[in-house]
Structures are given as structure tokens and as C-alpha cells.
Amino acid sequence: MSAARLEISRANPVARLLAALVLAVALVFSVDWVSALTALVLETVLLLASGIPLGRFLRRSLPILVAALLTGLTILLYGQPSGRVHVDVLLITVSDGSIELAIATVLRVLAIGLPSVLFFADMDPTELADGLAQVLRLPARFVLGALAAFRLVGLMRQDWLYLGYARRARGVADHGRVRRVAGQAFALLVFAVRRGAKLATAMEARGFGAHPTRTWARPSSLRGSDYALVALGLAVGLVSVALAVATGWWNFIGAR
CATH class of the missing domain: 1.10.287 (Helix Hairpins)
Incomplete structure (x- = not known):
């Protein structure tokens, strides 16, 4: 078992939640394939370094994969046409613009959804509750x-x-x-x-509603490795956005 996996599995649930949140916030404001693909590549590196069995990860990620493909298919067939039109049958219109947008959407759904599987694997609900109450x-x-x-x-x-x-x-x-x-x-x-x-x-x-003097059987706090995990999630998001901006593919959703 690698040290990287130990850090992820032993990280405070709040740190995992914040890492996934900052990554999602960084990716949600644009619909482009560059930032999404960059995030996916970096997330794959984290997955390989974490030591999580690939088969188990894929099984848990199957609902996200299906949702991403269905979302991309909908945009491909019914998205706003632009550029060259390849198929135009009744309400179905497949064009260069819808193909590009469908690919970007699939990649973005995967880039936002897969970290939840990576960070929340084997998370104890009790530890999460302790962190939400004591840390947040x-x-x-x-x-x-x-x-x-x-x-x-x-x-x-x-x-x-x-x-x-x-x-x-x-x-x-x-x-x-x-x-x-x-x-x-x-x-x-x-x-x-x-x-x-x-x-x-x-x-x-039994005193579960005691306030403000209630006590906790399991103290929860953030350590240095927890802050490092949050910073890692933020770094993945910022690198993806920076690369998309540098290559000219950044497409802010408010400008559409």
C-alpha cells in the first residue's frame, strides 16, 4: 500500500469534500474540452498514485460514465447547430458545433464527477458528520x-x-x-x-442536542496533509483553467 493511498484514505472527510468542491467550481464555469481533458489527465495520475484498485474504481464510476454519455448524446442530437451540418432529420441536427459541445460536455461531466469517487471512496459517514460539525x-x-x-x-x-x-x-x-x-x-x-x-x-x-457544551467522542480536525489535499484539488482546477485560457479554448458559460 503506497503512502499516497494512505494519505487519501486517512484524510479528513471535510478535506476530501473541499478538494472535490474546489475542483468542481474551477471547471463549472466553462464548456471547453481542453480544461476538462487536462483535469481528467491529472485526475488519472492521482488515481494511479492513490493505489485504489482500478476495477473497483471503474465499477463505482459506471453511473457517472453512463450519465456523461447520455448527456453528450442529447447535446449531440439536439444541441444548437453551428458550422457544417452532417445530419438533419426532423428535430435531430448534428453539426460541427454540436459535436464539439457534446465532447466537451462528456469530458466535463467526467472531470467533475469522477473526483467524487476518488475522494469519497470508503468514507465513513460518522467521520464525515464529525468533520462537518467540528471543522465546518x-x-x-x-x-x-x-x-x-x-x-x-x-x-x-x-x-x-x-x-x-x-x-x-x-x-x-x-x-x-x-x-x-x-x-x-x-x-x-x-x-x-x-x-x-x-x-x-x-x-x-441522551444529550445529542446539547448546545454549546456538547462533547464529541471522536475529535475531528484538519492536519497538514488535509490542507495539502485541498491544495492539490485547487491546483488541478487552476492548471486546467490556465491551460484552456492560454490555448484560447476557454469559453465562459456566461458569455454564451
Whole structure:
């Protein structure tokens, strides 16, 4: 296991979040292929240096890849035409301008979306909540409530199955699929509200809402390596933008 991977995997979740955020902000203001491709190349270097298995990274990145291709296809077929027109059938128009814009869009979606997989791989939600509350000073009630809700998401599928079994046992789910799903969804909503109310009361009784003297079992703070990770994300974004400006491909979205 390389030292680079240790730094990324042990970095504070807030540092990973900020690194992905500054990179996205740097890339979101232009639609050009130079800055996006530059960011992708630099992100690939970071991926190889991180030690994350390539197969696992690709599997986790599959939804982003599919979304990028579908977005590019939409712009390719229905984008504003410019330059030479290659295909013009009904509402579909493929031109030089739509091809260039589609390529730039696909690259940009990948350049913005893939760092989330790189930085957020194997992130512990509890450590993220600790960082949001202690480092970014977000309201503890909101952060801990969101963490508790996230922890209970996995129970919803189990509750759905048990509700289905119970309704079948009572003979109320034998006919009408739409009516059955609607009734079961409402029952699940009622069950979730009741559980949330009980959990909120239990957390309040245990002092989770204490302010401003609450304590934390796991202190969270930013170290030098965390600041270096944020600076690395900022550097990737700035280098990509600088190269696009230097080559004349920078295309600010406000000017379109």
C-alpha cells in the first residue's frame, strides 16, 4: 500500500469534500474540452498514485460514465447547430458545433464527477458528520439528525419486505398492484415517521442536542496533509483553467 493511498484514505472527510468542491467550481464555469481533458489527465495520475484498485474504481464510476454519455448524446442530437451540418432529420441536427459541445460536455461531466469517487471512496459517514460539525461548524442537531437518518436508510428495505409479508398474511395484498404498492408505501411512511419521532426523543434524552457544551467522542480536525489535499484539488482546477485560457479554448458559460 503506497503512502499516497494512505494519505487519501486517512484524510479528513471535510478535506476530501473541499478538494472535490474546489475542483468542481474551477471547471463549472466553462464548456471547453481542453480544461476538462487536462483535469481528467491529472485526475488519472492521482488515481494511479492513490493505489485504489482500478476495477473497483471503474465499477463505482459506471453511473457517472453512463450519465456523461447520455448527456453528450442529447447535446449531440439536439444541441444548437453551428458550422457544417452532417445530419438533419426532423428535430435531430448534428453539426460541427454540436459535436464539439457534446465532447466537451462528456469530458466535463467526467472531470467533475469522477473526483467524487476518488475522494469519497470508503468514507465513513460518522467521520464525515464529525468533520462537518467540528471543522465546518455546521449545527450539531442537523448533522447528527442527518447521520441518524442515513443510518436508518438500510432498514427501509427490510421494513418494506416485512410490511409486504404482513399485508399478504392478512389477505389485503392479493389484488391490484398499484393499490397494493400505494397502500404499502403509505404504511411505510407512517412507520418511518413514528420511528423518527421515537429516535429524536431518545437522542434528545441522551444529550445529542446539547448546545454549546456538547462533547464529541471522536475529535475531528484538519492536519497538514488535509490542507495539502485541498491544495492539490485547487491546483488541478487552476492548471486546467490556465491551460484552456492560454490555448484560447476557454469559453465562459456566461458569455454564451
